[in-house]
Amino acid sequence: MFLRPPRRSAGPPCSSTYDRAARASAAVVIGEYSTSFGWATRLLHEPVRTHVRSIYALVRVADELVDDDRQPWSRAHRAALLDGLQAETHRALETGGSANLVVHAFALTSAEHGIGRDLVDPFFDSMRADLSVQVHDPQSLSGYLYGSAEVVGLMCLRVFVDGDQRRYDALAPGARRLGAAFQKVNFLRDLCDDQQVLGRTYFPGVDLTTFTDTERDLLLDDIDADLAAAAAVIPQLPPSSRCAVHCAHALFAELSQRLRRTPAEQIARERVRVPDRVKAQLVARSLVAAR
DSSP: OBSSOOOOOSSSOOOOHHHHHHHHHHHHHHHHHOSHHHHHHTTSOTTHHHHHHHHHHHHHHHHHHHHOTTSOOOHHHHHHHHHHHHHHHHHHHHHSOOSSHHHHHHHHHHHHHTOOHHHHHHHHHHHHHTTTOSBOOHHHHHHHHIIIIIHHHHHHHHHHHTTBHHHHHHHHHHHHHHHHHHHHHHHHHTHHHHHHTSOOBOSTTOOGGGOOHHHHHHHHHHHHHHHHHHHHHGGGSOHHHHHHHHHHHHHHHHHHHHHHHSOHHHHTTSOOOOOHHHHHHHHHHHHHHTO
């Protein structure tokens, strides 16, 4: 069953100069901020790559409005900027266009792949929570993970399946767990900055001053269960996205393994990274595995 006839072109649909400029602006945003994500998106086929970059550019802009500590903005100003971005996104979903190039690029992808407010609004709700919730409990963390990460995975899945509702329904649980795993790995990796710089505690009960190896392993056991569930469905993705998602999974699985080998006291004071040399090796392996 298809939501609409699948498009079979090899690149983005015919578009105006403004559309092309909007998509190019999204690519610039990703180029400035991307790390592991940037490595993986290079493996996406077109037009999937362009659409995914358009999704992530909007996500990144919203995240920076909330988190960029080098800006002199007050919390109230950040909230107003975020509200404005959400309102502009709503208008673009309704009209198909925006004077904001990143929002316009997102609207183009949304119109083609059926991404609506049911996925957009939970994302903005989670971004807004970063301005008001300093310490999460299990319930608020679950809602935050859904809005900040799982719905982004579902947006990308809309692009990956290109209108195939049956495939979307089958793969959606795996997409949600992969998004949650990525976000929880980020939380653990950024534990120090989140608590000391941003004043946020995402994992309930986790304190930098008392963080132990046992707590680390419990968090990673949960993350690795999500990664395993996601890995089981990656082979069912279309060829246009399978290799890239496999690569992204491999990069975060590597980071999870490195975190498990790192003493908790070290995680509590510095950021654990995957060296570029290792990232390149994982990308190469993903290319081989996809053949």
